[in-house]
Amino acid sequence: MSEPLLRYPGTCRVGRLLRREKRFFVFVELDGREVAAHTNNTGTMLGLLRPGAPVLLSPAANPARKLAWTVEALGLPGREGFFWVGVNTSAPNRLLSALFEAGLLPWASGYTLLRREAVYGESRLDGVLHGEGLPDLWVECKNVTLVEDGAAAFPDAVTARGAKHLHTLRDICASGARAAMLYIIQRPDGACFSAADYVDPAYAEALRESVRCGVEVYPVVVHIREDGIHYGGVLEYRDNAAPGTGDGLPCVEISEKRG
Numbered sequence: 519m520s521e522p523l524l525r526y527p528g529t530c531r532v533g534r535l536l537r538r539e540k541r542f543f544v545f546v547e548l549d550g551r552e553v554a555a556h557t558n559n560t561g562t563m564l565g566l567l568r569p570g571a572p573v574l575l576s577p578a579a580n581p582a583r584k585l586a587w588t589v590e591a592l593g594l595p596g597r598e599g600f601f602w603v604g605v606n607t608s609a610p611n612r613l614l615s616a617l618f619e620a621g622l623l624p625w626a627s628g629y630t631l632l633r634r635e636a637v638y639g640e641s642r643l644d645g646v647l648h649g650e651g652l653p654d655l656w657v658e659c660k661n662v663t664l665v666e667d668g669a670a671a672f673p674d675a676v677t678a679r680g681a682k683h684l685h686t687l688r689d690i691c692a693s694g695a696r697a698a699m700l701y702i703i704q705r706p707d708g709a710c711f712s713a714a715d716y717v718d719p720a721y722a723e724a725l726r727e728s729v730r731c732g733v734e735v736y737p738v739v740v741h742i743r744e745d746g747i748h749y750g751g752v753l754e755y756r757d758n759a760a761p762g763t764g765d766g767l768p769c770v771e772i773s774e775k776r777g
Contacts, residue, residue, distance in 0.1 A: 522746025
């Protein structure tokens with residue numbers, strides 16, 4: 519088994535999902551008692567909140583925090599019992615650094631420096647890459663937890679903020695620099711990636727327009743295991759794959775599948 523790109527604490531625990539309340543609270547049965555855990559995922563987590571499902575919990579970095587546990591992943595039924603879906607929305611930003619340092623971003627070849635949490639205009643993006651003689655490469659990361667009709671898809675809820683980021687990336691391209699969307703797909707069962715038109719048609723159209731304006735799209739799969747987050751390969755972006763519409767368009771198989 520390969521080493522994880524991001525390692526979880528050895529004190530992670532697996533509980534059983536009871537319910538979600540008030541967006542940031544997930545109640546879990548752990549050691550026969552009910553505990554409240556924090557989730558930073560403000561999306562709907564569409565299709566994932568199944569009572570009785572496994573929940574992967576990591577201990578809070580600050581032992582004085584009111585909620586002692588953070589939700590890292592939720593389990594879904596699979597061929598071998600279940601598979602994990604990563605729902606921690608801080609992971610994509612950290613994975614940008616890990617993937618870059620591991621040489622797993624071939625589209626960033628030649629770039630030598632990553633500056634995270636970089637500001638462009640009125641937007642804060644996840645990072646900007648610098649390389650001698652190369653145009654700056656601005657990157658925004660998104661967490662993907664939705665798969666419908668075989669296609670991994672983003673978003674799982676209407677996101678005006680996500681559309682704003684796309685507008686910023688288009689402006690960056692117009693300035694002569696490079697701009698890219700890095701979609702981190704935290705589940706193994708998607709065969710391609712597309713925008714979720716059926717959830718947020720405005721975002722889907724903004725993504726298509728952004729691609730026409732030169733914004734690059736890179737969907738990367740990661741595998742969640744109890745020791746951490748592992749590299750899982752890349753998917754093809756399909757702007758004509760319309761999950762949920764029954765159009766029957768096939769997805770491609772995962773390529774460069776590892777771990």
